[in-house]
Amino acid sequence: MTLADQPPAAALVFQTLLQHGPLSRAEIGRRTGLTPGAVTKVATPLMVDGWITEVGRPTTERASGRPATLIAVRAERALFAGVKVTGEELIGVLADLTARPLAASRVRLDSRDVGTVVLAIARLVDELRAMAGLTQVDTLHGIGVTISGDVDSRLGTVQYSPFLDWRRVPLAQLVETAAGAPTVIENDVRALTVAEQWFGAGAGLSTFALVTVGAGIGAGLSIGGRVVSGAHGVAGEVGHLPVSCVDRICTCGNTGCVEAVASTHAITEQARQATGNARLTMEEAVRLAHAGDPEVRAVFAGAGRAVGLALACVANLIGPERIIISGEGVASYDLFADHIRQSFVDHAFGAAVDCDLVVRPLPFEEWARGGAAVAAQRVFAPAK
Amino acid sequence: MTLADQPPAAALVFQTLLQHGPLSRAEIGRRTGLTPGAVTKVATPLMVDGWITEVGRPTTERASGRPATLIAVRAERALFAGVKVTGEELIGVLADLTARPLAASRVRLDSRDVGTVVLAIARLVDELRAMAGLTQVDTLHGIGVTISGDVDSRLGTVQYSPFLDWRRVPLAQLVETAAGAPTVIENDVRALTVAEQWFGAGAGLSTFALVTVGAGIGAGLSIGGRVVSGAHGVAGEVGHLPVSCVDRICTCGNTGCVEAVASTHAITEQARQATGNARLTMEEAVRLAHAGDPEVRAVFAGAGRAVGLALACVANLIGPERIIISGEGVASYDLFADHIRQSFVDHAFGAAVDCDLVVRPLPFEEWARGGAAVAAQRVFAPAK
């Protein structure tokens, strides 16, 4: 069922195809350092098992020599469900081996009770299955559940989730039993980072960071091809880097946190103070800023600067090749972007400014896609 | 000459012995996951080559069974020179396989000209050789040169050294030719981190950070057993994390840098302003603070807070098991320590506070020892 019973070179070949798309055997050999013979040897059983398939000739024909035959991953060979759990709702996708979504759905949560949520997850997975026209039980290869907070993916337990107020919940086991498919769980931002690492803007990079800006501000770090977890489950907490000199008190009790200035909530709050309108929403604040309101614009500018400082911290500390900035507030990016970049450039030290900043929208199902990526990873990158 | 021509398991066994000290073959098998047979097979050639040796019985005898025979690394099997280059002087040590210093020496530099420095390094290595009673050319297994700034250890070139004003100097090759022994170069803080990783407070930890506080403030990060280098040569630049709200301008041109508040130079400057004595030295500032001068104490307190914030950034971002704080100013640690810890605890997010803070003195030859460790690493951990 997985690639675990194949030789290591098989996983290498498969991963190379996942990341680079169709390649000839010879080219795979060159990229992986394997000999052509080894590639053939290892690719044959993968082909027999339906994991890969021949897809024809390269478009750019060479002048001489035997033409190459491209092989590619059969993405539909395995399907995965990804579910992101928040305090208010579940977001689910059904995706293939390359984490491409085939179906997506959202469900509101009435209760944060563990049993209720587990049941809702199982039902959502069933719904996704039905949407994609699956009936057999065994066609779903795995489920990946993601959730913000302290998640121990190895144990399969949610150690602590502030939004759900869960502690030490063996969620993987519970969902596996309720939904009837192998289940892995992971921190939401780390899962998103895994998705980017294999199938997104982080593909092929040895070190990159993914920063999400929205209700919270977090980051996933992929260093040397591995997403870091932190010894105590904490890593990538850019939201609480003490970089701002603004005196607003953060939810964590400190002042100076990025989140206290740049989270959706913080921006709304500040815009309310600036305008004197205590009912102002984020959408209205964005509209005001776009309309040119100087005070509201200043709020966004301050938020952008804080995010830029956070990015500079990441760049100075770990020196990633690229930082992917992602978030729900794509509509308002033009209000931040320049300030983010400027304050990043100002505070990145030396060659750290060469770090590539990429902005990437974060549609709602993207979060759930992270779960599918983590589940898929179990198949093609077994036993890390 | 190295372990590169031995099977991977040989390096594993050797590294286990390096980090844990003498162990029985059976115990090595348990720790590494190798079978007893594999351990024997792989240990025999190492023993024949003199890399390891039997050292007797464990002190804690077990009641039953055949007594174990301990084997241990023969540290004297290979000797290495480590040289740290600063703008003013060279610091050199001669060390064995475990980076234990056998001889140490310092030399002032009259010139920062590349040729002059290379020659001085070669002479220093010769002097160290003589001090340790070595005469034969081939008894020195390698030289490790460390230097602050942007060092590409794979290419063996100093990309940029601000203190020496060097750019793209192929230092490894130059020193190798001049001194007649295989030479590797590395960034000074990274080298120190390597030394701690194998032989110091980082041994056995999968993730830790080493922060050095002194003339500059820097950090080395070891994540998942690998010291991170940064995609553009920049990593661990805690000195320029923008965490302070003090308006002092840093050497990098920004305000808010940790270094602008907590470096030796910055502390001295601030103490001069506080006392009105423009000639005050660091030593006098320390004395004044110890004597209870409130304004000078406030300067140290501010520096401690800034360092604590930097540590919190490191903990929040990468979640190390331990942060090792090291620096020249050990004499003045009591002036910082509480403020460092307090501000770390205040700003570390969630479980990141569980990160272990360890203070470790940094004697002058420790820097050079890092070079020896890097050179030694080439022998026992080949081809990363």
Place this chain on the structure above:
DNA sequence: GACCTTACCTTTCCTTTGGAAACTAAGACA
């Protein structure tokens, strides 16, 4: 059209590596 060249792919053979398991070794104890 026969032959050459080129590069892709496959096959065969072989080395390296480390596990499995039987075997030997050494001390304690009955």
Place this chain on the structure above:
DNA sequence: TGTCTTAGTTTCCAAAGGAAAGGTAAGGTC
């Protein structure tokens, strides 16, 4: 002296991937 227990060794074997020769499919050339 035999037995028990754990340490260490040896033998055998299977897995994995490299080396190199051979087969294959195209274009080019005389």
